[in-house]
Amino acid sequence: MQPIVILRNLGKSFAGVRALDRAQFDLLPGEVHALMGENGAGKSTLMKVLAGVYRKDSGEIEFDGRPVDIESPRAAQALGIGIIHQELNLMNHLSAAQNIFIGREPRGALGLFVDEEAMRREAQRIFERMNLRLDPRTPVGELTVAKQQMVEIAKALSFDSRVLIMDEPTAALNNEEVADLFRIIGQLKSQGVAIVYISHKMDELQRIADRVTVMRDGQYIATVPMATTPMDTLIAMMVGRQLAEVENDFPDTSGHEIVLEARGITRGAMVRDASFVLRKGEILGFAGLMGAGRTELARAVFGADALDAGEVFVNGRKVSIRSPEDAVSHGIGYLSEDRKHFGLATGMDVETNIALASMKRFLSLGFFVDQAAIEAEGRRYVKQLAIKTPSGRQQVRLLSGGNQQKIVIAKWLLRDCSVLFFDEPTRGIDVGAKAEIYKLLHTLAAEGKAIAIISSELPEILRMSHRVLVMCEGRITGELAGREATQEKIMQLATRRQATADAAMPS
Ligand SMILES: Nc1ncnc2c1ncn2[C@@H]1O[C@H](COP(=O)(O)OP(=O)(O)OP(=O)(O)O)[C@@H](O)[C@H]1O
């Protein structure tokens, strides 16, 4: 079969960074072709060149047997190349439908006015195909990250693409939503659409990919069939070294002193009467399905959202937390799952972002910013977390997705909180860096920090947690010792509805 896309010897440099170095890739109609590689390997860059977002410095692009020059996203669309970007690219104040049809809105009879009704209908049709229940008129800013991601996908589907690039499309999706997406991918495949699929989730790749191309440091490593290539082989190709496995030794922390206690936390319909304690030196895992209220609980404790009811105690003393600043002043940190909106100032540089939550420490005489100290700390964390950046002065928005996530982590590590909530800490992070982060969290706990992690990946919860709390529909439905926890036990608790209690709640 003739490939629909062939990329040969592509080169692309950004000031100081060689993102692509003789990269290669070919894509067949009707295949799902996975692109794998560590954070910063060049996956997104390669696909942005194909989608006309970046101009290549060198190399050739062949589309449908002809050499082409793709000089803009519009040119890519005209060829039938669609892309779902890794970082959401939506306008928060516009509705879902408006976002999908931005720049090509259907017009009324005279072509003067945007036909809102036609746009809504068309969006609705795509949502139905995706099995997505969502009012197309909802402003995107009011949607959860998962729903925003679904809108991005709907947007890509609204073009009748022959090539569809998905850059970590499932990062924020729950299992059902992933299943819906895979069903749509199956349909597209059978229509001959060629799909590029970028993900760090190995299980997904195994389920969906026909072939895999591995990249490392902007270079092409190999293209192999998915079904017959062992995962270990792929990982070795990706990282070029052996990975250190972290063991969870399940220390018994039940006797440790309680650092944080939350009692009866209630916030809207998402968090209902949740109580828990967090002890010094322990890693407490919060498990549950997406939408179970874990993020909302953490945000309420952290003061990011107001409480309807409930009390928080730090080291046995009742505290009043009305804002994230209050929380931080009591030694509580929260790494948001949504780095773009809450975690990072993406227009500022790496060092500044790392120092941002700890600025006080870098003021001398309460006035002068100690730039040298900021630089030194920046350098320390860039090294410790292996953040791939040309320098501490690089703007964060120019880093790869996974490296941005590492900066959020560095920022809170530096803040030196005694309690740290990590919300989906390894989302979008490659296997090698994941292992590093697991090791780091275990070290932090061993040093006496109290750590809570929220993760939708059960293997991660099981590998990390000394103790597991499970939530369902805003309530804590069970607790398991880390040693006893299994996927089955967690899933049981995660789907246990509290019918009687619900019936008593006014709605
Ligand atoms: N606009 C830009 N300006 C400067 N450097 C950039 C820019 N875009 C990407 N880079 C750099 O190019 C390299 C490749 O980045 P890319 O985003 O392609 O990685 P990736 O493989 O998609 O990683 P991830 O898995 O973290 O998303 C990285 O070192 C990144 O910092």
Ligand SMILES: [Mg+2]
């Ligand atoms: Mg990327």
